[in-house]
Amino acid sequence: MSFGSVGVVGVGTMGSGIVEVTARAGLPVVACEVSPEALEAARGRVEASMNRALKRGKLDEAELQATLARVAWTVDIDEVAGSDLVVEAVPEALETKLEVFGHLDRLLDRSAVMATNTSSIPIINVAMGMSRPEQVLGMHFFNPVPVMKLVELISTQRTDPAVTDQVTRFSADVLGKQVVTAPDRAGFVVNKLLLPYLCQAIEMYESGHAAAEDIDRAMVLGTGHPMGPLTLADLIGLDVCLMVAESLYAEYGERFYLPPSLLRRMVAAGRLGRKTGRGFYEY
Ligand SMILES: NC(=O)c1ccc[n+]([C@@H]2O[C@H](COP(=O)([O-])OP(=O)(O)OC[C@H]3O[C@@H](n4cnc5c(N)ncnc54)[C@H](O)[C@@H]3O)[C@@H](O)[C@H]2O)c1
Structure with missing residues (x-):
């Protein structure tokens, strides 16, 4: 029914x-x-x-x-x-x-x-x-x-x-x-794989490894993704990304789920991505 x-x-x-x-x-x-x-x-x-x-x-x-x-x-x-x-x-x-x-x-x-x-x-x-x-x-x-x-x-x-x-x-x-x-484990299937990738991209940007636009263009052109990780994080909402990373870290305890400090600072500053008009990019 x-x-x-x-x-x-x-x-x-x-x-x-x-x-x-x-x-x-x-x-x-x-x-x-x-x-x-x-x-x-x-x-x-x-x-x-x-x-x-x-x-x-x-x-x-x-x-x-x-x-x-x-x-x-x-x-x-x-x-x-x-x-x-x-x-x-x-x-x-x-x-x-x-x-x-x-x-x-x-x-x-x-x-x-x-x-x-x-x-x-x-x-x-x-x-x-x-x-x-x-x-x-x-x-x-x-x-x-x-x-x-x-x-x-x-x-x-x-x-x-x-x-x-x-x-x-x-x-x-x-x-x-x-x-x-999907199993009843934090992050299910997609976010368990996606969050370490997004966190790594934010760390690369924070450490000056590459510019935001270059990280995103590289992943679009190099892997065929429809958008790069920082654009995607802005679309998801940085507050949502932070809370998901925290849940994953709490469940699995792996370092690669630990939210980068820049992500915490941006959320504290109210820069949540597309929905607030500003995240890694301006909208
Ligand atoms: N953003 C994403 O890409 C995404 C993807 C999949 C799942 N989710 C999950 O979906 C859920 C919502 O995420 P979102 O991105 O839509 O968040 P959001 O902040 O855009 O929307 C949440 C909405 O809930 C409303 N709200 C708060 N308390 C309420 C209440 N007591 N009664 C009725 N409405 C209330 C808020 O006013 C807000 O409009 C979260 O659990 C998130 O993890 C988000």
Whole structure:
């Protein structure tokens, strides 16, 4: 049985993409943010992204309007109550996620499924705070969500296999994503490999080994990556990179997961990359 309605809690960089792909797949979506200002910004992100898709001919004006009409915007988390699946995409901090999940646990029907889009927090640490850990799993989308095909699906030792099957089928058949099953270890598959690379690039830049543009151009031209590591870190968000590196270091204790000091300083300075207009580059 597939999901008939979806809630998204936290509609920032990732949540706005998740809202868009779900509504474009034809489902009603409740999009929940923390304040009216954040909600307006979220709505603006979804509309801007859909207008870009319109310009590229990926959908027509009627589809755009029908998609937007399927989204209900709210600052009241209680309005996600009727959703069959809720995807949480609030900032990467365990206490924030536990607070949101605790609320959802009290609010949702017993059959509802709760997914976290965490990049690195072990899913079991979120699930065990709930009265129904068998209904909790990780659904890790990639940025930008409407473009990137991958979803990593992470079940815990307590996730009901029927729930994993249901979410796998939903991700593939309804959202049109490619699913990779990943272990419930910090960083899953992609970030476990990606973060040492990003941290090394930041260290190379910090130590004067090479200029930012040269590091990025070298990796684009030399490996065929669509963008270099510093551009990618700016796109992901430097705060997200820092929190993911810290989770990886906490789990594996390997030096190459240790966040470079420049990354810490840039986050402390509010230079978070594209979303704040400045990171390694200006936007
Ligand atoms: N940025 C990426 O490339 C990326 C990729 C995959 C996964 N993730 C993960 O997705 C999650 C969100 O990351 P992001 O980059 O979208 O962060 P973000 O900072 O862009 O968005 C988080 C949003 O959550 C909102 N929020 C905070 N507390 C809330 C609450 N209690 N209720 C409702 N909304 C709340 C904030 O206002 C903000 O808009 C994190 O766990 C991150 O690790 C990020």
